[in-house]
Amino acid sequence: MIRKLEIIWLLFLTIVYSELFPSEKTIKAEKLMPGEVIIIDGKPDDPVWQRAQKAGGFIQREPEEGKPGSEPTYFQVAYDNKFLYVFVYCYDSKPDKIKAYLTRRDSYSSSDWVAVSIDSYNDNRTAFEFRINPIGVKMDMIRFDDNNSDRSWDPIWFCDTRIDTNGWFVEFKIPMKELRFSNNNTGQWGIQVYRQIARKNERQYWTYWSKNETGWVSHYGNLIGITDIPRQKRIYLYPYTLGGINLSNLLRTEVHKNNYDILRNFGLDAKIGITNNLTMDMTVNPDFGQVEADPGVLNLTAFETFYPEKRPFFIEGRNIFNFSLGIGDGDLSRNSLFYSRRIGRAPQRDVESDISSDTVYCNQPDWTTILFASKVTGKTNNGISIGILNAQTDREYAYIRYKSGRKEKEVVEPMTNYTVARLQKDFRNGNTTLGGILTYTYRKIDDPALNFLRDRALTMGFDFTNLFWNRNYMIDFALAYSYVHGSNEAMIETQQSSARYFQRPDAKHVNLDSNRTFLTGYANKIAFGKIAGGHFRFASGLVTSSPGFEINDLGYMQQVDQIIHFTWVAFVQTNPKYFYREYQINFNQWSAFNFEKINLGNGGNVNFHIEFKNYWELHTGYNIELSGISTNALRGGPSIKYPRSHNFWFGIKSDYRKNIAGNVFLGQSKSKDNSYSRWINPHLTLRPHQNMRISIEPSYRIAVNNWMWVDCFEVDNKNHYVFSKIEQKVISCQMRLDYTLTPNLSLQFYCEPFIATGKYSEFKEVNNPRADKFDKRFYTYSPSQINYDEENEVYNIDIDTDGNTDISFDNPNFNYRQYRSNFVIRWEYSPGSLLYIVWSQNIDSYDSFGIFDFDRELKSLRKAAPFNTIMLKLSYLINF
Template sequence: MKTKKVLVISLFVSIGIAGSQLDASEKQVMAEKLSPGERVTIDGVPNEPVWQRAPKGAGFIQRNPNEGKPGTEKTLFQVAYDNKNIYFFVYAYDSEPNKIKAILSRRDTYTSSDWISVSIDSYNDNRTAFEFWVNPAGVKRDLIRFDDENRDANWDPIWYCATRIDGAGWYAEFKIPFKELRFPEESVQEWGLQVYRHIARKHEDQYWTYWSKNEVGWVSHYGTLIGLQNIPRQKRVYIFPYTLGGAKVSRELSTSIHPEKYDLLSNIGCDIKVGLTNNMTMDMTINPDFGQVEADPGVLNLSAYETFYPEKRPFFVEGNNIFGFKLGIGDGFLSGNSLFYSRRIGRAPQRDVSDDYSSDTCLINQPEWTTILFAGKISGKTKRGLSLGILEAVTSNEYAKITLASGQSRKEIIEPLTSYSVARVQKDYRNGNTTLGGIITYTHRYINSDKLDFLRDKALTGGIDFTSLFWNRKYMIDFALAYSYVHGSKYAIRLTQESSARYFQRPDADYVSLDTNRTFLNGYAGKLAFGKIAGGHIRAAIGGVTASPGFEVNDLGYMREVDNIIWFTWLAYVETTPSHFYRNFQINFNFWSAYNFGKEKTTDGGNINGHIVFNNYWGFYMGSELQLPGISTSALRGGPALWREKSMNIWMGMVTDSRKDIYGDISIKYYTGEDGSNSFGTQLGITARPTQNFKLSLSPRYSSSLDTWAWVTHIEENGNDHYILAELKYKVAALQMRFDFTITPNLSIQFYCEPFLASGKYTKFKEVSNPRARNFNDRFTLFSDKQISYDAGENLYNIDYNVNGDVDFSFDNPNFNMRQYRANFVVRWEYLPGSILYLVWTQNINSYSDNGYFELYREMKNLFRESPHNVFMIKLSYLLNI
């Protein structure tokens, strides 16, 4: 709806928290070095001599369900090492071994199984850890913890593990090559260490080193691993060549010019990982392919803003945390604001030649994505606490091929050769309690065609950030400041000034102006927050975020809109001590106020929300938000600011115990505004696990909305601006389905699909007449039946102001019916460690019409009546471990 949701901070601790608590734990364990010639066989049996003499770590403490109490089942572990590997043996004793839960799933999939993990802070910086998980079925997970509390689960190192179950419990034996870790080159090493055990049937979490839920941090509470000496420098060179073959298959590919219903596909490429030192790594990818990556879900976007999609491509996902530079706060839409958004690299080509050529007279073939010729990054951390990340990527010129009916063909450029550069540094101080960092990004498009002069050719951004914990790590300060500079042709910079991020052309904005002779634009943005984030029941924060009108980062970053100054306050009550009724709960209060740089207040608002976990491990959450009346500077998309009425959102939901073989969740949202707008939406999720290696998930969602002043178009006629709005009734229905079938931990089958349906019907067309009028009916002039008429032949609405029979202007019928189907079927076989075979089938169906009516059966029938676009692919990669 029209409510401009400026900020929702339901849990402020999303800020990256630095730090180390000096007295967090004094636990130590000694690593035993293997004797010359001694070997460890990874089989889950501790029969090697080293396991007879290595000291054992013990004393595991619960954080759940009974915080601070000893674990109900005994857990021990040992550590050993040689010149190439570090070994762990974990003894997970169990008084009821027949109840040990061993779920078979694909690697890196978390399930409600029993688990054991070892987490190694080999930098010994109290902020970073390399973590290795295994369950009794032998399923492996791995992740990197960073900034003490955050984590990146997309890291995929090469390591080995074996598990075994007997009458006394279960056991896990780990072999982790030193080349997969990062550590300083010193003769004597001291590392942070945490060992964790999860007992599924009891919902019990045991940790070797314990810390209270009222304390912040994660890695900063690790114990110490001692005894590591004279580890030689590790040679780390991994080469992953790949080859693929396949075909696109669709009836729509067949034309008089191209009679075949298929196009063959082939490609080769290579990924390379090189250890420059024990703590610095270089990653490179040449001509990468991401065909096995799951498609983005369907989205209905009626706004002028770009939809934010998460990164899913392995090269960019792994280690992406190093390059993050957030300018947002909280979990509202401002949380996505960042100087680096990796999906800009390899984006869809930005020129569409279908506007210049008719598909009725020629065949247009243009790529969906820009080819990445090369991408490389260097990342790591020095022993003095300096984190470094450098990324460089080059994408190719992209061309559309136009084949005429005569058989002649030509190429039209649709995206220029482009280089992307990012450099990120961070330095730890005060044992990690304080961090200071900086970032620079640069985009250079090599534009050599006038047809691409709408694109900016250069974009530079830079920023500094600072985070500090103090007063026993209970309080924090979070600060960031950024600058941007973009350059391009007069046309490109005019489009930048007119974009939905700022709308310099607004006629009532006297503090900005549209300059059609400009060839650059610059600006700044920042955030500052102070808060209490630990200790006792009370949490709180105050702060602000801002972005000047000229700030622009969307060449390599992400930001929806600028020209704002937002102040916020957050207050929360937190309870982590269980009672006879609940396990924990939290209540949040949020308030915010926003202005533009013309000193006009755009909004005031607030919400209250909370969540609770009951003793049966079901959860419930709900909230309500009030948005006070204000102005919207973006509603008329470059027109004057428009007054909007007060509105309210209400949401609630429930989740069930995910340990069960069948579990689910449900959510409900409702919106109402004083202008008569309203919406209702609900989503249901059901997951069933009929066997230990098969999972089926269904997630239907539905929403129905009424928008009393939906945007239609802007028309300039005889020097007059007409901003046309209407009443819009729209509905969305979708169903996500997926199943996972795991044959072994290294062989799995996954299927995902989503039919997505959306329709919108526009009525009661009106023109904005007095945009700041407080009364809704004074703000708009409704077209009478004599003034507006529909031309079915041309599919246009005609406006006759004076009812004299002459058409003053026309606009297209805005009604829509959007139908999509996305499906991925992937067989993944890791036939050797790091070497993978993929069999992939993807299917896309797109269908559009403009009657605007929604009837589920008819829309589904119309969707699957369309010709599908199928892609079949075989991809083989092989690890060369040099």
């Protein structure tokens, strides 16, 4: 009897243990026999598929989490010295309802999909993923840091699909040289295969993990049996040539009589495998003419606009170079030691604004020329991720001609070298990472006109991330140091920049030093929180940057001299119930101080997100910011009190699996000084045909700001900080058309008209910047003090009411119109070889009415001279 009880007890413990600690799934890859060949045709009739292990048991994460897949899925794996082969069986009880949209490569659609994701480093953090839909549209990406992904990776791989009465079937042929793996020959990789069934909104995975768990790659199963893979020879050369023409009446000058310019260029991109796990990418004289233009932006602040990277060389593999000093998804999230848009930036010296009246011609480049760039990325055998990037940009000139016939060229940007080096080491199966980064910028300053620029800039950083307690808890830490060097003039510019304003008269902890030749500083962030598991999540931490911290030579940061504390608490429900599928409620609080211990501000918000059972979504939130102190609003002047404000937002989103889908978001903000803004942003997506997608995204915003910056004027040794009321209207509409003829041939059209107006009135100057009441904080000029010269469009202000003009400034009203469009034909005529035909058009128009009149704005935009570029670019892959 006792023996039976022992056996029952052991069986019970075995069952409980297997439920609490499920064993990892494992599949063995079958090696091809010598001379054996697989024909990629989507048919499992090759001999290797008759003997290879078949794996199944797929589990849903959507819509019924934890339940077996509603349609059976199986896969097999085989390999030889050059390729990894995967065959996936997607059985379907209703094959006539399999969905497949014909789109351009890497364009997601509400199709059925199959993905094979390979963790060939076996580091539980990095994976190379290959997706295909039933009609052969490819999508590929690199997964990094366990939970992030990058779709810019475009490897060369092969696949074929077949649909029959049993479902659809996929056969992958992935070159080993497109993967990265260690030479340790452990014979074990990570693997995940997952399937999307569009009509059911179902996603089923071979290895399952719940929505309450964090991570992605760390949950992969095991792929064993792949051993003795020789070193893969990887040399890809992509020479390119292009020809084109610029067409515009704006090109006609007294010097240049034609309305066209001929374009011609050539260059080379290369990808070279140093080892099986390290790759060198190079580009010589790159051209990015096929890249979509940046969207229109109205920026009336003192801070630089952040633009996302779109250039392929800098996008691919960018994850290794990321070193964030921010948190969340707002402005702070952009703080980073490496901002690749610095390389090839617009020239920093503007001579066009300084030309004299006898100038007849001035041609200043819009961008600096990248002579070459190279980077080495990968992971060593002992698990150290490496990223090294170096780029050289050319010296740039503006060419000027005067009425007398004299010609000049003025340097506007020095020759510059940029270097980034990044290392990161994983521990504890990827749960702990330790890393460092170094960036260095060197400018060859050999002209006094460029002395306002720093000649050297160095940053160093250290970061640490640790996941613990079943990966539910997290510690995130980063520390950075900066050093910049330059002439006295350059350091004065640095100290007076909008990031710090050392010249502030009331600042007690910093001062403007005109003899300084270098500046140092530091920044750090630290956060602790519960990010997975259960219903409750939280995080709290500090983000700090010292007054002398400066990284904008190769990084991005708008403001320093801040100590920001934040707290986030959330309730998460991921189990479908009643009328919803899932929802989340977030509570956020923040407070900010500077290094003088002045409280800059306090605020918080609550927001709510829910997905209904019909896959519609609702998002809403309310934010409040208490009255605080701004050290930058007077742009170098004393600190000023800003009023309490609040805002709300609301959005609803439809089921994007439908052929007609959309969303609309709207919001309003208001402050105690009666400034306000209202905005609405709808978005409509149409699929009139299987291979066509139309996207329309208009935006409309109105705003009134009762203290908009105008300028600072010195009168009788006293600074007068002039502000005004501004009434703004901004309207734009981004439109896209994607038409795909085959998976390798597509047409894309993008355009955006953008109109912004601003009407200035009620001019005032700062009276008592720390006064509690708005009308005590400012003194508003009376009508008798203001004289507007209509002929010259100049405001003259009599500050002391003595009948004489004390300050003058141009009419700040504006009516700005912009139109940007790109039409691109992309043909991958051979794997890796591309032909682009591009037509881009730019139109700019400016007036100073200040009043928004829709008909007038459109007429002015139509009448303005367009600048057209037509270009053909051809690249050819030479593969060794």
